[in-house]
Amino acid sequence: MDKISIPPEWVFSPQPMYVIGTKNEDGTPNFCIITWLGFSFDNGPHIMMTVGGTKLTKTNILREKKFSANMITEDNLWLADYFGNTNGEDGKKDAVAYSYKQGELVDVPVLNECHWAYECEVTRVIELNGAHLFLAAIRNIQIDKDYSDMDMKKIDLTKIRPAIYAPYNYFSIGGKLGEMGEWKKHLADMQNSGVVV
Numbered sequence: 638m639d640k641i642s643i644p645p646e647w648v649f650s651p652q653p654m655y656v657i658g659t660k661n662e663d664g665t666p667n668f669c670i671i672t673w674l675g676f677s678f679d680n681g682p683h684i685m686m687t688v689g690g691t692k693l694t695k696t697n698i699l700r701e702k703k704f705s706a707n708m709i710t711e712d713n714l715w716l717a718d719y720f721g722n723t724n725g726e727d728g729k730k731d732a733v734a735y736s737y738k739q740g741e742l743v744d745v746p747v748l749n750e751c752h753w754a755y756e757c758e759v760t761r762v763i764e765l766n767g768a769h770l771f772l773a774a775i776r777n778i779q780i781d782k783d784y785s786d787m788d789m790k791k792i793d794l795t796k797i798r799p800a801i802y803a804p805y806n807y808f809s810i811g812g813k814l815g816e817m818g819e820w821k822k823h824l825a826d827m828q829n830s831g832v833v834v
């Protein structure tokens with residue numbers, strides 16, 4: 638295929654989204670959205686998260702060195718959108734109803750409306766040019782009781798229904814494409830149907 642070049646400012650990757658829960662100085666919770674978030678593994682699973690500018694979430698994490706990352710799914714997207722479009726410094730985010738519990742292993746607020754949440758402890762902070770990059774160890778994962786029978790080695794994303802961010806828009810995932818390692822079968826099917834030569 639022919640390609641064209643575009644400037645680095647147009648960087649884009651389909652991003653899952655997380656509501657980040659932190660503890661305010663007075664012990665109350667604060668939540669916001671972070672999409673610049675990825676996963677890493679070094680002697681246990683970690684989250685790598687970039688928080689830009691000045692925001693209450695960042696102040697809280699720099700002080701407490703811990704946070705929860707609550708996966709945003711289709712059913713809690715608009716609650717998350719509220720958290721991501723309001724500043725904690727402007728006052729408590731209590732214009733809409735939601736509830737939370739403290740983490741099981743880490744003392745952070747975990748959002749009840751989310752089905753899958755990570756309790757994290759920050760192990761490294763890298764101060765960048767205005768943004769901060771947090772590396773955090775995942776100490777506990779809380780999942781919806783309804784997922785108890787889910788095969789954790791073959792998670793069915795269509796059941797979890799994560800919301801995906803592409804600049805300024807939210808999307809749902811489509812269906813399953815196949816299983817890892819099935820390339821021979823699928824490429825042969827595509828060749829037979831003339832999709833690839």
Ligand SMILES: Cc1cc2nc3c(=O)[nH]c(=O)nc-3n(C[C@H](O)[C@H](O)[C@H](O)COP(=O)(O)O)c2cc1C
Nearest residue numbers: 669670671672673688689692693694721723724725
């Ligand atoms: C869809 C969406 C994605 C966002 N992703 C990020 C992000 O990756 N990093 C970041 O620093 N802020 C991100 N934000 C912005 C924060 O969520 C926003 O500044 C929020 O108001 C901060 O809340 P706080 O002041 O309570 O910390 C995002 C906002 C939205 C709506």
